Amino acid sequence: MPRPVCRWCGSFDLAPERVSGRATLYSWTRTFKAFHPYFVDKIPYVLATVTLAEQDGLQLQTNLVDVAEADVAIGMELEVDFRELTPGYVIPVFRPAVAE
Amino acid sequence: MNGRSGRRVAIVGVGYSDVGRSTGKGERHHAAQAATRALEDAGLQAHDIDGATTWGGDATDFAWMLGFDRLRWSLNVGVSPAFITPAYHAALAIAAGHAETVMAFRVMMQQPPASVLAAGGAMLGEPNILDAQFRWSFGNFSPTQWAGLLMQRYMHETGATEDAFATFAEVQRSYAALNDDALIRAPLSADEFLAAPYVTEPVRILDCDYPCDAGSAVIFTTEERARDLRQPVVLVDASAISAIHDMNFELMPDMVRTAPAHCGELLWERTDLTPADVDTAHLYDGFSIVTLQWLEGLGLCPPGGAADFVLDGGTRLDGAVPTNTDGGAINVGRRHGANFCIEAVRQLRGQCGARQVGGADVSVWANGVGPFAGAMLLTRG
Numbered sequence: 496m497p498r499p500v501c502r503w504c505g506s507f508d509l510a511p512e513r514v515s516g517r518a519t520l521y522s523w524t525r526t527f528k529a530f531h532p533y534f535v536d537k538i539p540y541v542l543a544t545v546t547l548a549e550q551d552g553l554q555l556q557t558n559l560v561d562v563a564e565a566d567v568a569i570g571m572e573l574e575v576d577f578r579e580l581t582p583g584y585v586i587p588v589f590r591p592a593v594a595e
Numbered sequence: 596m597n598g599r600s601g602r603r604v605a606i607v608g609v610g611y612s613d614v615g616r617s618t619g620k621g622e623r624h625h626a627a628q629a630a631t632r633a634l635e636d637a638g639l640q641a642h643d644i645d646g647a648t649t650w651g652g653d654a655t656d657f658a659w660m661l662g663f664d665r666l667r668w669s670l671n672v673g674v675s676p677a678f679i680t681p682a683y684h685a686a687l688a689i690a691a692g693h694a695e696t697v698m699a700f701r702v703m704m705q706q707p708p709a710s711v712l713a714a715g716g717a718m719l720g721e722p723n724i725l726d727a728q729f730r731w732s733f734g735n736f737s738p739t740q741w742a743g744l745l746m747q748r749y750m751h752e753t754g755a756t757e758d759a760f761a762t763f764a765e766v767q768r769s770y771a772a773l774n775d776d777a778l779i780r781a782p783l784s785a786d787e788f789l790a791a792p793y794v795t796e797p798v799r800i801l802d803c804d805y806p807c808d809a810g811s812a813v814i815f816t817t818e819e820r821a822r823d824l825r826q827p828v829v830l831v832d833a834s835a836i837s838a839i840h841d842m843n844f845e846l847m848p849d850m851v852r853t854a855p856a857h858c859g860e861l862l863w864e865r866t867d868l869t870p871a872d873v874d875t876a877h878l879y880d881g882f883s884i885v886t887l888q889w890l891e892g893l894g895l896c897p898p899g900g901a902a903d904f905v906l907d908g909g910t911r912l913d914g915a916v917p918t919n920t921d922g923g924a925i926n927v928g929r930r931h932g933a934n935f936c937i938e939a940v941r942q943l944r945g946q947c948g949a950r951q952v953g954g955a956d957v958s959v960w961a962n963g964v965g966p967f968a969g970a971m972l973l974t975r976g
Contacts, residue, residue, distance in 0.1 A: 496726050496843055522751070522850060524743025525796040530736035542735050542795075544744055544845050552848035558733045569751045586732045 601690030608637025625810025646694030676963025771922025811933030828976030855892030
């Protein structure tokens, strides 16, 4: 999560940095209950914690898309995709990586 | 070296309000009922209390309402691992000589039902709105969801299966059947558990504690004063609080060895007792995965071994460490840890009737999981 100071080096000179969009699946949960009206017609959906390829322990909260439950496996390679939640508001989601 | 300092502390009175679903009574009512019953239990008067602390409501408000003495010490607790926090600090205040007799409260009102939440009627406890965009945008609003992430990862790393959670639920319900204070008491089989719906797979509705309106109060004082009071003496042998991450449970780099493991290290450094001495355990079950993490964190079973421990009957009344003998918050209702403290005290006093563990001399109770945790070791005095 963005913070005003770096917990590793104490620097206040922080800025966004471009990443590869590659990650591995750390954990996931399929949500069957809508805890907000927006999600009433979207359940069930998969909430996931992924580890970005750039750094061990660099976790991101996201959704897992375009994958059948039987194919979900912790540790699987993922790549970023984007979804427009509402006009102008785009979020990063992840899907299984296409082998190169 | 046990890290002990200051005066020895005892627990001398415990009490609950009339706990229930949507009681129609407010925080003050539940606090007052619980306090009155804890005073009666201890054989103390309101003016004997010179310290107060709470999570939920305001300790000074409760103290004035109830006619406590002028407070020499008070503390209102915020985000923290539940009732262990006021309890831990109450014991510290007495050990340090800043108060003689402290009442610690947990007052908690039933949260709105999911239908209200789904209609946008309430958005609960968001301590940092700047972080929320990184959760809410992906449909992450509920603690049930981080519990799903923790449980999934736990099962992946340890090989635990849902059968262990089914047995855990069945055992807890068997205790609840023996407890008049429990809100849910009908027998539950492992198969019935496995037929219950998922909320956040692999977490089922029966893995979740049961929201209710509840007031709980526990009175701490010195060992010396406890010897003159009504109840068998229960001593605080050691306690510990740990915080290892911010409140973003879902981003923890290790979801299996979380704060209970750190808290366990701290606790056992501060006592001459060992995990093998524990006769009863009372371990937070906001979700059943939490209790499993505590069994491991406190060394009551090997790391990664909690599922086998449960399947082998370790938590049963005749098991290696009878655990959550009141039925746990899943069945007695969400009293946010106070039920574990109160049940531990009652076990050590020998007041648990059909669910009494014979010869209980050492009990541990614990709260929290993930980023933060706390535990307290009690002994029969």
